[in-house]
Amino acid sequence: xxxxxxxxxxxxxxxxxxxxxxxxxxxxxxxxxxxxxxxxxxxxxxxxxxxxxxxxxxxxxxxxxxxxxxxxxxxxxxxxxxxxxxxxxxxxxxxxxxxxxxxxxxxxxxxxxxxxxxxxxxxxxxxxxxxxxxxxxxxxxxxxxxxxxxxxxxxxxxxxxxxxxxxxxxxxxxxxxxxxxxxxxxxxxxxxxxxxxxx
Amino acid sequence: xxxxxxxxxxxxxxxxxxxxxxxxxxxxxxxxxxxxxxxxxxxxxxxxxxxxxxxxxxxxxxxxxxxxxxxxxxxxxxxxxxxxxxxxxxxxxxxxxxxxxxxxxxxxxxxxxxxxxxxxxxxxxxxxxxxxxxxxxxxxxxxxxxxxxxxxxxxxxxxxxxxxxxxxxxxxxxxxxxxxxxxxxxxxxxxxxxxxxxx
DNA sequence: CCGTTGTTTCTGTCTCTACAGAAATAACGG
DNA sequence: CCGTTATTTCTGTAGAGACAGAAACAACGG
Numbered sequence: 001x002x003x004x005x006x007x008x009x010x011x012x013x014x015x016x017x018x019x020x021x022x023x024x025x026x027x028x029x030x031x032x033x034x035x036x037x038x039x040x041x042x043x044x045x046x047x048x049x050x051x052x053x054x055x056x057x058x059x060x061x062x063x064x065x066x067x068x069x070x071x072x073x074x075x076x077x078x079x080x081x082x083x084x085x086x087x088x089x090x091x092x093x094x095x096x097x098x099x100x101x102x103x104x105x106x107x108x109x110x111x112x113x114x115x116x117x118x119x120x121x122x123x124x125x126x127x128x129x130x131x132x133x134x135x136x137x138x139x140x141x142x143x144x145x146x147x148x149x150x151x152x153x154x155x156x157x158x159x160x161x162x163x164x165x166x167x168x169x170x171x172x173x174x175x176x177x178x179x180x181x182x183x184x185x186x187x188x189x190x191x192x193x194x195x196x197x198x199x
Numbered sequence: 200x201x202x203x204x205x206x207x208x209x210x211x212x213x214x215x216x217x218x219x220x221x222x223x224x225x226x227x228x229x230x231x232x233x234x235x236x237x238x239x240x241x242x243x244x245x246x247x248x249x250x251x252x253x254x255x256x257x258x259x260x261x262x263x264x265x266x267x268x269x270x271x272x273x274x275x276x277x278x279x280x281x282x283x284x285x286x287x288x289x290x291x292x293x294x295x296x297x298x299x300x301x302x303x304x305x306x307x308x309x310x311x312x313x314x315x316x317x318x319x320x321x322x323x324x325x326x327x328x329x330x331x332x333x334x335x336x337x338x339x340x341x342x343x344x345x346x347x348x349x350x351x352x353x354x355x356x357x358x359x360x361x362x363x364x365x366x367x368x369x370x371x372x373x374x375x376x377x378x379x380x381x382x383x384x385x386x387x388x389x390x391x392x393x394x395x396x397x398x
Numbered sequence: 399c400c401g402t403t404g405t406t407t408c409t410g411t412c413t414c415t416a417c418a419g420a421a422a423t424a425a426c427g428g
Numbered sequence: 429c430c431g432t433t434a435t436t437t438c439t440g441t442a443g444a445g446a447c448a449g450a451a452a453c454a455a456c457g458g
Contacts, residue, residue, distance in 0.1 A: 001228075012329050012331040012332040012333070012336070013324060013325060013329055013331075013338075014325040014326035014329040014332050014340070015324075015326075015329075015332060015336050017321075017322050017325055018319075018322045018326075018340060021318045021319070021322060025315050025318070026230065028311055028315075030227065032415080032416060032417090033416080033417095033433090034416075034417075043335075043339060044334075044335070044336040044339050045335075046333050046335040046336070050434095051434085051435080052434090055316050059354065060417080060418090061417065061418045061419065062418090062419090062435085062439080063417085063418070063419075063420090063436075063438095064416080064417055064418070066435060066436060066437095067417095067436085067437095081443090084323045087425085087426070087427095087433075087434070088433085088434065088435095089434080090434085095339065097342055097343060098346075101346075105230070112227055116224050118222075118246065119220045119237075120217075120220070121225070122216075123213060123216050123220060124213075126212060126213040126216055127213035127214075127217075130211050130212055130214075132211040132212075133211040133212075133213050133214060134211070134243075134245050134374045135372065136243070136245040137211070137213075137221045137243040137244075137245070140242055140243050140294065141213070141217060141243070143244075143296055144296060147296045147297075147300075150369060150370060151369070153372055154369045154370075154372050157372035157373035158372070158373060160373065161373050161376055165217075165379075167250075168374065168379075169376065169379070170349060170350070170353045171349060171353075172351055172379075173353045173356035173357070174356035174357060174360050176375060176379065177364045177368065178361055179378075179379065180367075180368070180371075180375065195360040228450090231445080231446060232447095233446075233447075245439080249404095250404085250405080251404085259447080259448090260403090260447065260448045260449065261405090261448090261449090262408095262447085262448070262449075262450090263446080263447055263448070264405075265405060265406060266406085266407095266447095269406090286403070286455085286456070286457095287403085287404065287405095288404085288405085297422070323417095359411080
């Protein structure tokens, strides 16, 4: 009878609100709502939850939860937690935000950036044997490829910076440029060679 | 009769390929395919194009092109180019990639990050008056909020770094941490106050 | 002031994805 | 080896967004 009560689960208002927000915030990024909501729930949960707990709490189909969990595990944002005397799987989220973000960034790189770069390289390869392409287009493609490669290198390197250093770096914000200005000022193009020596 | 000929327009193979790739690459990000394709076309075009040129070249409906153009203008990725003796609007794309990316980043911040941060602040406000929220959840929310604020500050500052400096910075990659290590090493938490003095 | 040309808004259709529920599979205990 | 419980895969459906085409609107020239 009372089938309409979707979210009657005992969540405190603020938590529920966060889950809702996080849910459709995920929608704007590439993640679907269920996945984001489940992640939000686990992130705020004191204890590991079973798939069924989650399904009930969020009013989602059990199968949906199963698939979403699989995806979250793929991103390494949640992990299994074995519980004594319970056959069911329990799940908990990564709670260190910086770690979490790193994992997401890593995943996006592998699934989106790398393939995109690859496609672009293929384009360039074709462009070079393309007799009818305009010089302008060719130049633009080259610039684009160079840019993507540059960003790719940067991304990779940043992902490998130890977390504390990364945090410091981010918190410094634009101040880095101030500290680096003696270097920056040594001249534009030339610096590039120097900077890449270690790559 | 020959209605099936979608992409019969005289595009060189490499260009066409790029437009196609760029198109569904846009799909993975928030942009729809038409918009991304039009952008790609204009990016590679030697001369400004009219809306109709675009519609014909890409095989899109005129109305679709119109809307897409509007969106691209909203992102400031393309701009009108008046042409003598032609009443129609001609459009050209921003060709400086760094400028282009900055514009996109700016747009995404305004449309996605800022609202998200706002929503999160609202959550926190509610959480603080929430009697039944668990201490753990409250703590996690706080951490999340702090993180988002930090990233937001960083993002804002980075968008205001002059382009040459930004390019240098990116090209340095993780090398910044090496140069900064004497500072980084001065200790963790304390640095944050110092680093933010200028914000 | 009317016709022509260009642009925008509106509306219906179609595709694609998220999702629920059912069916199938696997793991474990007795 | 069978029954029970947990999980995954499969299938149909509902909703959202992308898009085409039509209709409305605006601007300009003669």
